[in-house]
Amino acid sequence: MEPSFWHERWQKGDIGFHRDAAHAALDSHWRAVGVAPPAVVFVPLCGKSLDMAWLAGKGYRVLGVELSQLAVDAFFESQNLTPSTRQQGTFAVSTAGPFELWCGDLFALPADALREVGAVYDRASLVALPPATQHAYADWLSTMTGKAPILLVGLAYDEAEMDGPPFSVPQSRVRELLSANYDLDVLSDADVIEANVGMKKRGLTALQETVYRARRKT
């Protein structure tokens, strides 16, 4: 998607992907990632996700990247925090408490920004990217985040029923994208359509949500 697509969605408040509570995958599966606080957890395409607050509540430091400054500002506001902001290249970097959010394009992040990353949390990030960009994202993650394990929340559905984003990324595709560099475990797999009214309205009759742990091959 062009950046303008996402900027417009944030401007219009068309952010059905945002959840008012942390994703249940964190309570159920974060422990399986096996990285202790106060490690840095990288949250790509972070939006204003309250998952970041959940991670901070467990003692982690959170490094996010997000195109929209509206999203970044809204996140800090939701946490009653006033960040200090610095300019780093093309990025505005907002920092407060355990949170450091880089506003700009993920693929332009400097390697230095990611040097302390201990784990990655991807919810609605891979699936937000069009199929043509997913390989670049998977390769970028493995190059830029080194040995960090990933907790990935993936979605899959019948593409005849709806156009992305979110794009359908079934297990076979996740394996194709990640298995060269990571050992993958499916931690849970369930049809969550009943809890996703917005997707039902868009025409989906089933929505498979799969939580993966990806551990870097040695």
Ligand SMILES: C[S@@+](CC[C@H](N)C(=O)[O-])C[C@H]1O[C@@H](n2cnc3c(N)ncnc32)[C@H](O)[C@@H]1O
């Ligand atoms: C589907 S939303 C998911 C947000 C968040 N992960 C959540 O669970 O609420 C995808 C987000 O990625 C951002 N985004 C899309 N492409 C991006 C890119 N290349 N670099 C940084 N952020 C991007 C969008 O602005 C949007 O907020």
